[in-house]
Amino acid sequence: MLIKSATKFIENSHSAAAMIACLENQHGSSTTSSSSASAADPAASSLEPYATDFGGMVRAVPTAVIRPSTVDEVAAAIRFAASNGLTVAARGNGHSIHGQASAAGGLVLDMRGLSGPIQLVAGEYADVPAGALWEEVLEWAAAEHGLSPASWTDYLGLTVGGTLSNGGVSGQAFRHGPQVANVGLLEVVTGDGERHLCSPQSEDADLFFSVLGGLGQFGVITRAWIRLLPAPDMVKWIRVVYNDFACYSSDAESLVSRAGPNSFDYVEGFAFVNSHDPVNGFGSVPLDQARHSFDPTHVPPNSGPLLYCLEVALHYVDAVDAVDQRTAEMLQRLRYIRGLEFYAHVPYIDFLTRVKRAEVEARANGSWHTPHPWLNILVSASDIVDFDREIFRKILRHGIGGPMLVYPMLRRKWDERMSVALPEGEIFYLVALLRFALPQPVGPTVEEMLAENRAVVDRCRSAGFDFKLYIPHYRDQTQWRAHFGEKGWRRFADRKARYDPAGILAPGQLIFSPET
Ligand code: FAD
Known part of the structure; x- marks a missing residue:
């Protein structure tokens, strides 16, 4: 059964590729939907931590959880979902409040599998896997290089991909801008499973800006270059x-x-x-x-x-x-x-x-x-x-x-x-x-x-x-339209059509429904 395979996968986090292959083999003949899984089923209960978040008010059980450790595994999972009518949510550290990182009946990508190593780029940026926590970035930058990201959140048990999907603010934002304004380059897998490297100067600049504060709608961030400054004592x-x-x-x-x-x-x-x-x-x-x-x-x-x-x-x-x-x-x-x-x-x-x-x-x-x-x-x-x-x-x-x-x-x-x-x-x-x-x-x-x-x-x-x-939550598209305003909504919806035409990414935000 699909859910049993998912459980096996979670126990053995090295086998993301095997998990995807397993899903591919089994899909169609034996998919078990989350809603039919019994609470006593140990496979179902291992999905439970991915059904809720820090807010603790929403329960949305995925069909399977994949813990990718490479960008190729992220791409394979998204392609699999796209070709099988499943939704996909990247989950950072699950510190959302209203189920924004959930995928009821879909795939959850546990991004914590993508958390290391971090590399220094030209003494100016940290090249960070998107599943790293900000506290891990701090430890690496300050202890190993005497450097520090310029912009923070108050709490550092959040992933880089999670805060870049929202904004990322703290008391440094007035000076250095929010975390989304301190990024040099992103590696992103869009809703069609394609990998892109994008920056403000690249051909894909529109994707770069779409994804920043993009609520997970346009692609899964797999790596980000984070701007560094000298760390004070x-x-x-x-x-x-x-x-x-x-x-x-x-x-x-x-x-x-x-x-x-x-x-x-x-x-x-x-x-x-x-x-x-x-x-x-x-x-x-x-x-x-x-x-x-x-x-x-x-x-x-x-x-x-x-x-x-x-x-x-x-x-x-x-x-x-x-x-x-x-x-x-x-x-x-x-x-x-x-x-x-x-x-x-x-x-x-x-x-x-x-x-x-x-x-x-x-x-x-x-x-x-x-x-x-x-x-x-x-x-x-x-x-x-x-x-x-x-x-x-x-x-x-x-x-x-x-x-x-x-x-x-x-x-x-x-x-x-x-x-x-x-x-x-x-x-x-x-x-x-x-x-x-x-x-x-x-x-x-x-x-x-x-x-x-x-x-x-x-x-x-x-x-x-x-x-x-900020970190908005609405129940339907009418409210989202009002949130963005007419012009902002048009741009947001155009970007969705361009980068995730099947509408499968980040369904827990309740902005778009997947194409049927
Ligand atoms: P998740 O909750 O797992 O995901 C959030 C959204 O981002 C989901 O839609 C998810 O699908 C998407 N997502 C996650 N990873 C990726 C990725 N790699 N690529 C694409 N999409 C992705 N915010 C601030 O700005 N400043 C603060 O000081 C601050 N403090 C906080 C303190 C606490 C205790 C908590 C619980 C939250 C705080 N937040 C703060 C809010 C926080 O920034 C957001 O909730 C953030 O999304 C949480 O990060 P996460 O890694 O847990 O993301």
């Missing part, structure tokens, strides 16, 4: 607190829009609850709880339900005294609440892997494994003060049981030829509602959290905000 990591959102946002915008060689290397920030709540409140701010505590007597008595924490970082190699003096000067003109500043000097690697420590905590308290109804929105700077008034301070005034990130980026750092849909404004904010619910019956239900997300998006719409969902 140390980081001074600083948090300062505001009670006035307009001051917070205008300071944050001035930091990102006037960035020069002497500006911060990283700018982020978050909203938190003006209370002692251990998860949502004051305790979420200090960087080093052993050395600093949050003294609420500094918070002006007329402050609202939420406060705002601007988070910045400066790379350095010089003496600590010099960097302290420099940051003191840089902070001087900011309008945060004096007495509410927190800092730590940390090695660069510890700074970049900071969310790993939160992961360990969340695994220990169970909230890593509960569902994560996350919502990411890009909101124009022109609407962000209203967003604060209408959404943060009303709908989200009690917090969400996790970080509520809100920090600005610059549109000009994103290439318009890429597939990502952005708001119109030159400065826009990422608002990330990263909910970590404790196992029931402690926290709110998933339905309640999803309803709150809907209320947030509905309010953005009814208020006429200039916004786009």
Whole structure:
């Protein structure tokens, strides 16, 4: 049976080619659909990890999982799927929220099989297999070469192919652009099983830009050249607190829009609850709880339900005294609440892997494994003060049981030829509602959290905000058309027709249906 073969394959990850041959032999006579597989069937249960994702809200069982270790195996799997009417989803590390890396009844390509080795290209790029995690890229670049990718995500347990299919943003994006803007070349297998090497200068430049932020629709990325810079030794990591959102946002915008060689290397920030709540409140701010505590007597008595924490970082190699003096000067003109500043000097690697420590905590308290109804929105700077008034301070005034990130980026750092849909404004904010619910019956239900997300998006719409969902999720094509806008949708659909005419790639995004 097909599913039994799949199980055998997963156990023996060296035999992708054998698996494809096996599928080819068996297809037509003995394909077992996922829906008919019994839950007690051990073959079916080995597919189960590929049926869900970090979001934990969607279950979509594939017919088979292939763990390719070469581009040829990726191409063979796609060709097999194309000629047998199956859909194919590349799965990076499965950190999607709404089943975007799933293929119900189709093939899942476990891209972690394509994870090494990494090569240095002309001292300027890392040539990385798309299944590598960003933490693996960091380890290779910093430890072996004293180098570092220019642009990051906050959390590094994500694959290169996975974040390049969305955008990849963190506090460096204002300066270096998102991860999709730091790629020199891509190796891509399109929906017809053809391998392409593409770059901004190549004949296939359109494919290059299509795939970046392309939600897996146009091809499977098998390799990427990632731009490198010299890795700094140390980081001074600083948090300062505001009670006035307009001051917070205008300071944050001035930091990102006037960035020069002497500006911060990283700018982020978050909203938190003006209370002692251990998860949502004051305790979420200090960087080093052993050395600093949050003294609420500094918070002006007329402050609202939420406060705002601007988070910045400066790379350095010089003496600590010099960097302290420099940051003191840089902070001087900011309008945060004096007495509410927190800092730590940390090695660069510890700074970049900071969310790993939160992961360990969340695994220990169970909230890593509960569902994560996350919502990411890009909101124009022109609407962000209203967003604060209408959404943060009303709908989200009690917090969400996790970080509520809100920090600005610059549109000009994103290439318009890429597939990502952005708001119109030159400065826009990422608002990330990263909910970590404790196992029931402690926290709110998933339905309640999803309803709150809907209320947030509905309010953005009814208020006429200039916004786009980031890592978008919609249920049907009408909503996708609205997401891209008329012109953007035409380009997206044309690209789909060109690079995946049978419509078999990344079905879990629910954008296109396969041709029948
Ligand atoms: P998957 O979830 O496996 O796949 C995502 C999509 O990409 C799917 O459609 C899949 O088919 C497609 N895909 C995967 N690999 C390939 C490939 N090689 N070729 C073509 N298509 C492919 N995002 C940020 O921008 N910044 C952050 O700081 C950030 N932090 C996060 C922290 C956590 C804890 C989590 C869970 C997510 C975070 N994200 C962040 C979101 C993350 O970037 C996306 O969810 C990303 O898609 C996850 O990568 P993945 O490797 O798990 O991809």
